Amino acid sequence: MSLREKVKNHLNKNPFKGYFRRNRLRPPGAVMEEKFMELCIRCARCIEVCPYESVKRADLFDRLQIGTPYVYADERACYLCMLCPSVCPTGALDPNLKEPEKVRMGIAYIEQDKCLNYLYVKDENAGGTQGFAMICSTCYNTCPYTDEAIKMEQFLLPVITDKCTGCGICVEKCPTDPKSISIIPAGMGNEDLAGLYYQRSRKNFKKAGDAEGYSGDDAIKKKMSIDASGSKPEFKFDYETTDKIDGWTE
Amino acid sequence: MAGQSKIKRYRRLVQAAVFMMMFIIPALNILEIYFIKGTFYSIDVGNAVAADPIAVFQAAMSSKSVNIYMALSVVIPILLMLFAGRVWCSWMCPYHFIVEGVSFVKRKLGMKKSFPVHTPEKKRRTETARLIILVCFIALAGVAGIPLLNLISAPGIISSQALVLVKFHYVTFELVFIIALIIAEFVFFPFFWCRLFCPTGTFLSLFKSERGMHLKRVSSSCSMCGSCKRACPMGLDPVTDGSSLLCHNCGDCIDVCPDNKKQETLRFISGRQHNFPS
Numbered sequence A: 001m002s003l004r005e006k007v008k009n010h011l012n013k014n015p016f017k018g019y020f021r022r023n024r025l026r027p028p029g030a031v032m033e034e035k036f037m038e039l040c041i042r043c044a045r046c047i048e049v050c051p052y053e054s055v056k057r058a059d060l061f062d063r064l065q066i067g068t069p070y071v072y073a074d075e076r077a078c079y080l081c082m083l084c085p086s087v088c089p090t091g092a093l094d095p096n097l098k099e100p101e102k103v104r105m106g107i108a109y110i111e112q113d114k115c116l117n118y119l120y121v122k123d124e125n126a127g128g129t130q131g132f133a134m135i136c137s138t139c140y141n142t143c144p145y146t147d148e149a150i151k152m153e154q155f156l157l158p159v160i161t162d163k164c165t166g167c168g169i170c171v172e173k174c175p176t177d178p179k180s181i182s183i184i185p186a187g188m189g190n191e192d193l194a195g196l197y198y199q200r201s202r203k204n205f206k207k208a209g210d211a212e213g214y215s216g217d218d219a220i221k222k223k224m225s226i227d228a229s230g231s232k233p234e235f236k237f238d239y240e241t242t243d244k245i246d247g248w249t250e
Numbered sequence B: 001m002a003g004q005s006k007i008k009r010y011r012r013l014v015q016a017a018v019f020m021m022m023f024i025i026p027a028l029n030i031l032e033i034y035f036i037k038g039t040f041y042s043i044d045v046g047n048a049v050a051a052d053p054i055a056v057f058q059a060a061m062s063s064k065s066v067n068i069y070m071a072l073s074v075v076i077p078i079l080l081m082l083f084a085g086r087v088w089c090s091w092m093c094p095y096h097f098i099v100e101g102v103s104f105v106k107r108k109l110g111m112k113k114s115f116p117v118h119t120p121e122k123k124r125r126t127e128t129a130r131l132i133i134l135v136c137f138i139a140l141a142g143v144a145g146i147p148l149l150n151l152i153s154a155p156g157i158i159s160s161q162a163l164v165l166v167k168f169h170y171v172t173f174e175l176v177f178i179i180a181l182i183i184a185e186f187v188f189f190p191f192f193w194c195r196l197f198c199p200t201g202t203f204l205s206l207f208k209s210e211r212g213m214h215l216k217r218v219s220s221s222c223s224m225c226g227s228c229k230r231a232c233p234m235g236l237d238p239v240t241d242g243s244s245l246l247c248h249n250c251g252d253c254i255d256v257c258p259d260n261k262k263q264e265t266l267r268f269i270s271g272r273q274h275n276f277p278s
């Protein structure tokens, strides 16, 4: 990009209106981000009405977005109950939106070098699994639009279609850390065109090699280190488990 | 209007109720009762909505559009201002409630009241200054292209902090702004924020009308004791400035007026009746 273009982009782009991050989504029915920042008066009605505490208030660190609502998909996805669009006093969320399948908060994106299923297939193609690989398919199973928004290719490889609502349920449930699937918010642009802020934050991005987490080969190594004969890997249910079920005896 | 401090008693009741509501509303919402929801930027009760007019005005300005939801949400607040004057400020605003607490503490501590002297000149200057400040603020929001003034709306911030506190059990950085304001209230003259800077209050007062409720000296005689002048938190002379946009109809002056005990001297009226030379 030429210098002139760079300057032009910096000056023409209002820094307050085009600020995107992965897995940080506007609630369902939100108008385009630019318009949203103009319309949202930060009244928090959408935050109050969400029964799942999915909608959160942006904090100071999100620049002048303080107080605007966000769904942080990796913490708590939107369960598409469709309560919030109708309470917005300014139309920043489209109050006429009633059908959850029409929501487009963003689109899910699977990182194939982290996803367990992809790793499994890669592992298998490389000459048969050695019993370490795991099949996950969590995203496919938790998506409210299984087989529409997310499909299985070769019965194993999850693929996102344009029916994806961007609700982020798959992200919340994906078991890998860092997540193998994330939502690209609607309207997130090319980083070269994203203006001043993005340019600055890009400098802070870690190079792929220094990044934390596991690249594909690391993930396989990590999995291979789980050894059933040794100590049990720690595993905690995030719901209450019961040994006994009323009316049933073992 | 015989009983002293009668108005103040009702006012405190309303203020306390509104203050409690800030915490009760999110608690109700946690229980999935959505009859009433929102903050003091915008709140809805059943199907009735009310939004801070300056907030909606900015949204309309920056998006260059007005839709039916915006228009409907400012009807109630504007009607209230037209009929009852700037009562939001003195009767409901949580920030005003807190600042009245501050001036109470200041009095207890024996700090000087340091009201600016009530001269018609000073009053006029305050009245002009706050309008100019509002225009500057709006211009700033226009340049930023987003409803920027919501970030300094004291009642909105306080109520949304109450919401995050109840719902998510933390507070955010905006609280620092409120704390700074409260500290400033100790240092500067009383109610400096409400008198000069608050965009919500200034904008609301624009809808105050002579036809709505306002203060008036209704008796031809007045002992000119000046009690009302000293009591006015906005630094007005109630005998003459009843229809000033600064007056927020708190009624403190009516409560302190000694002449009111004998004969109605100072009271709220609507419309342009009872014209006495002052």
Ligand code: SF4
Pocket: A027, A028, A049, A050, A051, A052, A053, A054, A055, A071, A077, A078, A079, A080, A081, A082, A083, A084, A085
């Ligand atoms: S649709 Fe329902 S779950 Fe999703 S953000 Fe809105 S209120 Fe929350």
Ligand code: SF4
Pocket: A039, A040, A041, A042, A043, A044, A045, A046, A047, A067, A068, A069, A087, A088, A089, A090, A091, A092, A093
């Ligand atoms: S209800 Fe609308 S205006 Fe209020 S915070 Fe949510 S999106 Fe913004």
Ligand code: SF4
Pocket: A107, A108, A142, A143, A144, A145, A149, A150, A160, A163, A164, A165, A166, A167, A168, A169, A170, A171, A183
């Ligand atoms: S793939 Fe399914 S679960 Fe994931 S964001 Fe799209 S619709 Fe939601």
Ligand code: SF4
Pocket: A110, A114, A115, A116, A117, A118, A136, A137, A138, A139, A140, A158, A170, A173, A174, A175, A176, A180, A181
């Ligand atoms: S939930 Fe995550 S790891 Fe599992 S299949 Fe989906 S993207 Fe892959």
Ligand code: SF4
Pocket: B088, B089, B090, B093, B094, B095, B096, B154, B155, B193, B194, B195, B198, B199, B200, B201, B202
């Ligand atoms: S001027 Fe502003 S802060 Fe003061 S009482 Fe009115 S709304 Fe509240």
